[in-house]
Amino acid sequence: MAVFVIRGEEDTLQAPYDIGIVIEGVKVLNELPSIAHACAMVFGLIYTLNLSYPVELKYTFDALQKLFMEIEPKKMTRRVCSLSVKL
Structure with missing residues (x-):
């Protein structure tokens, strides 16, 4: 992809x-x-x-989805939540 x-x-x-x-x-x-x-x-x-997301880009797609596109933002993983706090 x-x-x-x-x-x-x-x-x-x-x-x-x-x-x-x-x-x-x-x-x-x-x-x-x-x-x-x-x-x-x-x-x-x-x-x-x-x-499914490409394995090597799983966290990148997850962050884009949750933070920037605001698709299911309440279901953030810990990594994405940590990035959200830092931004």
Whole structure:
């Protein structure tokens, strides 16, 4: 599962040519308006397709979900709760 951004090599500050999402090597969405939209769509796809978080990014996704997107914020793990207090 990944969010991809395609930019030209000559100027990295230009708007990207394409932003999209790949799941298990298959491009499922493209031409998204921004990286923020792509991140929100990743969560939507995870819930819709009943996918589990990638093991190496489990805590990252959990923190994004609970703190920034405010999805089930009352069910925080201790690690996420500790980060919330520090922020």
